[in-house]
Amino acid sequence: MAKPIPEIDAELEARVEAQGFELVEVEWAGSDRRPILRLRVDLPDSRPGAGVTVADCARLSRELEPWLDEHPSVPERYTVEVSSPGVERPLNRRRDFQRFAGESVVLKGAEPLAGTRSRRLEGELAGVEEGADQEHYEVLVRRKGGDVLRIPRQDIEKAHLVFRWKDDE
Numbered sequence: 001m002a003k004p005i006p007e008i009d010a011e012l013e014a015r016v017e018a019q020g021f022e023l024v025e026v027e028w029a030g031s032d033r034r035p036i037l038r039l040r041v042d043l044p045d046s047r048p049g050a051g052v053t054v055a056d057c058a059r060l061s062r063e064l065e066p067w068l069d070e071h072p073s074v075p076e077r078y079t080v081e082v083s084s085p086g087v088e089r090p091l092n093r094r095r096d097f098q099r100f101a102g103e104s105v106v107l108k109g110a111e112p113l114a115g116t117r118s119r120r121l122e123g124e125l126a127g128v129e130e131g132a133d134q135e136h137y138e139v140l141v142r143r144k145g146g147d148v149l150r151i152p153r154q155d156i157e158k159a160h161l162v163f164r165w166k167d168d169e
Helices: 006-020 054-070 094-100
Strands: 021-031 035-042 077-085 104-108 122-132 136-142 150-153 158-161
Touching: 006 021, 006 035, 006 054, 021 094, 054 077, 077 150, 104 136, 122 150
Parallel strands: 035 077
Antiparallel strands: 021 035, 104 122, 104 158, 122 136, 136 150
């Protein structure tokens, strides 16, 4: 698996935002000699189903490639893949948890979450309880019975929206 290139990671978000997109997730794959840089991007403040298009992803890829081609830390043979976050969009940052309040979510932790016996919780995202700083806050999730669980952000390994099919009645 390719190791992240810190110089690229440090500047990537600013370059993506300068093109009018929001960086959702970065993944390094492939090998160190032939790295694959996978970016999931979205339009700022978009809602599920109304985000980036294939044309947007292609345009962003074309914009980033000259910078990556010239960067001394990037091997000559690399691949950049730009895609939408999909209908089950990952939630990684405070702004994601705030923006998607009211949506169905799944949270996963290394240990059982919020005093339950489960490392996986599903419910309605109820927002964020502000903490002392940007990194320390609690994610609020409303369960089916109506109770609201408070999960410290640092306890959440992965979080994503849940796509629900709607009947055409």
